[in-house]
Amino acid sequence: MSEAQTLFKVTIDNITVEVPAGTSILNAARKIGGEVTPPAMCYYSKLQGSGGKCRTCLVEVAAGSTADPRPMPKLVASCRTNVMDGMIVKSITSEKVLDARKGVVEFLLINHPLDCPICDQAGECHLQDLSYEHGAESTRYEFQRRTFPKHDIGPYIQLHMTRCILCYRCVYVADQLTNKREHGILDRGDHSEIATYIHKALDNDFIGNVIDVCPVGALTDRTFRFKNRVWFLKPVEAHRDCGKCCGRVTLWYRGDEVFRVTARKDEWGEVEDTPDGKPGWICNVCRFEKKETKDWVIEGVRHVNRHSVISAGHYNTLEVPKETIQDVMHGRNPKLLMDIHEVSDVNKPEIHLSEIPGPAHSDNFDNNKPA
Amino acid sequence: MGIKLLLDKAHVEGIRFYDAYRREGGYRSVEKALKMSPNDIVEEVKKSGLRGRGGAGFPTGMKWSFLAKPEGVPRYLVCNADESEPGTFKDRYLMEFLPHLLIEGLIVSSFALGSNRTYIYIRGEYAWIVDILEHAIAEAKANGFLGTNILGSGFDCEIYVHRGAGAYICGEETALLESLEGKRGNPRIKPPFPAIKGLWDSPTVVNNVETLMAIVPIMNMGAEEYAKIGVGKSTGTKLISACGNINKAGVYEIDMTISVEEFIYSDEYCGGIPNGKKLKACIPGGSSVPILPANLLLKTAKGETRYMNYESLADGGFATGSMMGSGGFIVLDEDQCVVRHTYTLARFYRHESCGQCSPCREGTGWMEKILLSLEKGKGKMSDIDLLWDIQRKIEGNTICPLGDAAAWPVAAAIRHFRDEFEWHVLNPEESQTRNFGLAHYADPIHVPTV
Ligand SMILES: Cc1cc2nc3c(=O)[nH]c(=O)nc-3n(C[C@H](O)[C@H](O)[C@H](O)COP(=O)(O)O)c2cc1C
Numbered sequence A: 001m002s003e004a005q006t007l008f009k010v011t012i013d014n015i016t017v018e019v020p021a022g023t024s025i026l027n028a029a030r031k032i033g034g035e036v037t038p039p040a041m042c043y044y045s046k047l048q049g050s051g052g053k054c055r056t057c058l059v060e061v062a063a064g065s066t067a068d069p070r071p072m073p074k075l076v077a078s079c080r081t082n083v084m085d086g087m088i089v090k091s092i093t094s095e096k097v098l099d100a101r102k103g104v105v106e107f108l109l110i111n112h113p114l115d116c117p118i119c120d121q122a123g124e125c126h127l128q129d130l131s132y133e134h135g136a137e138s139t140r141y142e143f144q145r146r147t148f149p150k151h152d153i154g155p156y157i158q159l160h161m162t163r164c165i166l167c168y169r170c171v172y173v174a175d176q177l178t179n180k181r182e183h184g185i186l187d188r189g190d191h192s193e194i195a196t197y198i199h200k201a202l203d204n205d206f207i208g209n210v211i212d213v214c215p216v217g218a219l220t221d222r223t224f225r226f227k228n229r230v231w232f233l234k235p236v237e238a239h240r241d242c243g244k245c246c247g248r249v250t251l252w253y254r255g256d257e258v259f260r261v262t263a264r265k266d267e268w269g270e271v272e273d274t275p276d277g278k279p280g281w282i283c284n285v286c287r288f289e290k291k292e293t294k295d296w297v298i299e300g301v302r303h304v305n306r307h308s309v310i311s312a313g314h315y316n317t318l319e320v321p322k323e324t325i326q327d328v329m330h331g332r333n334p335k336l337l338m339d340i341h342e343v344s345d346v347n348k349p350e351i352h353l354s355e356i357p358g359p360a361h362s363d364n365f366d367n368n369k370p371a
Numbered sequence B: 001m002g003i004k005l006l007l008d009k010a011h012v013e014g015i016r017f018y019d020a021y022r023r024e025g026g027y028r029s030v031e032k033a034l035k036m037s038p039n040d041i042v043e044e045v046k047k048s049g050l051r052g053r054g055g056a057g058f059p060t061g062m063k064w065s066f067l068a069k070p071e072g073v074p075r076y077l078v079c080n081a082d083e084s085e086p087g088t089f090k091d092r093y094l095m096e097f098l099p100h101l102l103i104e105g106l107i108v109s110s111f112a113l114g115s116n117r118t119y120i121y122i123r124g125e126y127a128w129i130v131d132i133l134e135h136a137i138a139e140a141k142a143n144g145f146l147g148t149n150i151l152g153s154g155f156d157c158e159i160y161v162h163r164g165a166g167a168y169i170c171g172e173e174t175a176l177l178e179s180l181e182g183k184r185g186n187p188r189i190k191p192p193f194p195a196i197k198g199l200w201d202s203p204t205v206v207n208n209v210e211t212l213m214a215i216v217p218i219m220n221m222g223a224e225e226y227a228k229i230g231v232g233k234s235t236g237t238k239l240i241s242a243c244g245n246i247n248k249a250g251v252y253e254i255d256m257t258i259s260v261e262e263f264i265y266s267d268e269y270c271g272g273i274p275n276g277k278k279l280k281a282c283i284p285g286g287s288s289v290p291i292l293p294a295n296l297l298l299k300t301a302k303g304e305t306r307y308m309n310y311e312s313l314a315d316g317g318f319a320t321g322s323m324m325g326s327g328g329f330i331v332l333d334e335d336q337c338v339v340r341h342t343y344t345l346a347r348f349y350r351h352e353s354c355g356q357c358s359p360c361r362e363g364t365g366w367m368e369k370i371l372l373s374l375e376k377g378k379g380k381m382s383d384i385d386l387l388w389d390i391q392r393k394i395e396g397n398t399i400c401p402l403g404d405a406a407a408w409p410v411a412a413a414i415r416h417f418r419d420e421f422e423w424h425v426l427n428p429e430e431s432q433t434r435n436f437g438l439a440h441y442a443d444p445i446h447v448p449t450v
């Protein structure tokens, strides 16, 4: 008991907080909030053993503790390093951290298809946010990106491995929420992939939660696929009496229609706790089969922490440039800047941007091209 | 002739089998050790100055003394026989010819550490060595050196051989433990270290084959005598597997007082470079350690002779030195292309990355692609700087040292052979028909006169 009450003082980017012993640097930083909080793509507080993999949360430990004030020689993963009393941490005040973080974002993006325009996750994608906040403007990667075929893993979930960042969260969900894990990582290195054992269907009652934990659009809800953009939907809190799960959800409306059902997520994009302190995971029935208003008791509008690229309106304050594109490009009119209507076929689901090797070109969308 | 402690009996007829091994004085160290207290053995090993032969060179006695000893929890000793580092093939030789020496070392070490179940995790491709080891284990057991109540001491010990499935990463000690537990061989996030929480969450020591074999001469001759061999913090003997452009590739036991030059050119060891070619470069300690051009290999940046030991090979840090590593000594003559060579290594690391952490998973593949385009004469000047930046962003930012191991060879190649990379870019066609050659890489280095 006494250990839970011991408080440690930790200073992150010159801001000091007190946290219980055993708290990770990341969670201490989340207590402070705002910019000093390192981004976390693989850690998920509700999943035991998660974290340590993506390396976006690296921080510098300038002093280990009051007792041993030596700095740590390498940057450490803040999600898997616990605070010590008197620890001094540098996140955005460290050039080394910013440099490494930028590197990690670049690594995560070199093989990402960047098919946000046709990805259901766009608008609530952690990789979009991460690239916007910590990434570079352009890529230095000039090779073909790796691609994988898409798989429907069961009636409700689609796996689009090409978009996966191998955070392992879905593997932990299957390990910890379902009685038998039927998917995992096959192969290794940059050829490793999330897969089921010989194309099995995932049909456990709680497997739908993999969609909520996936930081990118690699695991998506088949009942919602291509139905709408998330930023057009209005989130509403609702509950029902469910024998299997907490039954507390967010309904996503457009007009009178419920387009999808998700768990309720907190400002870090994690599933919120229920009032009794347990993670609010929801079952497949609530998620996939209750899509009528009459199925639910509506509580009211859900206030979403709008930190995502699209909803934050980051672009509001941008100045509209006075020069035209041709001015900037010395008279050249680049081919890729085209009227979106000319290539509006991109909205057709049968054309998959992510399967086009290299940068997409208008030819890729030419309807008259022989197949 | 240098001193031999491990290989001295390697060519005795039948030494692979118990009778000949015992006749030659085998298993004496077990008899001696079982009469000592485990802590005294750990102290002996500390005094011997023995450093881990698996690559990192961590003092073995110190590692043993870190082992947690909570009541009622088993402790484990695991022998790392995964040996997959390109250029390293000493453990294979040792186990193939002297299986009983390993078993003997394991029994003594198990007793010192309190491990009643000890594992040998062996690289899957060494399938035939599994049979050799299992035969040796059966012989040792039949003669009372394994099993229950060994030599009436009350100490029980069993040794099991476990085959890996063909992954370099399973040589990393925590990936090895995961694999041994039957899981995917992903390195664990440390801390906790294996000494606290290792195999099946119990305190565990992981040591290399050669390290554990060296326990036998330490016990037999006493730590003080052992520590007199070698120099400084490089005590005892070290096995070097030499390969590449040398006349006599093979496994050599050296005491660590000979110079690199002697090792390459003397007839007792590599016997010089074939066909009258000149030495261009060398990786002195297995594929992960920095490559050095001939001039920096034979002499340090201070102009002193470089010796085959931990300190001297590391003299100058990464700027002008390298590492002893696992003793995989790879020699390149003037006909070899460093760009091509670096590409080959990058391909290896890309293939072997476990893929858990993003810098290593993505960075290794990216480096391989850039190196291939440079090698094929399709590279740009900016690619060289890009490579440098990528390796810099991998190094130190990953879960396990494989990320560093992938970054260092690239960094060292660019650091010392940048001219050769630039030549590839500037001469895309010529670079496809001939190599850059020796260039200035063997020229005397400029030694600052202070
Ligand atoms: C990627 C990687 C591969 C490794 N492979 C081996 C190996 O094949 N054999 C080995 O003894 N040590 C290997 N090591 C080092 C081990 O992690 C560990 O340090 C060593 O077994 C400790 O033994 P020692 O103290 O006796 O040297 C490897 C390390 C890394 C990072």
Ligand code: SF4
Residues within 6 Å of the ligand: A163, A164, A165, A166, A167, A168, A169, A170, A171, A194, A210, A213, A214, A215, A216, A218, A219
């Ligand atoms: S599918 Fe999604 S949750 Fe699973 S590892 Fe990939 S990115 Fe993570």
Ligand code: SF4
Residues within 6 Å of the ligand: B169, B186, B187, B352, B353, B354, B355, B356, B357, B358, B360, B361, B398, B399, B400, B401, B402, B403, B404
């Ligand atoms: S550094 Fe490479 S091999 Fe090591 S854990 Fe990370 S991805 Fe795996």
Ligand code: FES
Residues within 6 Å of the ligand: A039, A040, A041, A042, A043, A051, A052, A053, A054, A055, A056, A057, A058, A077, A078, A079, A080
């Ligand atoms: S969030 Fe810490 S390493 Fe991924």
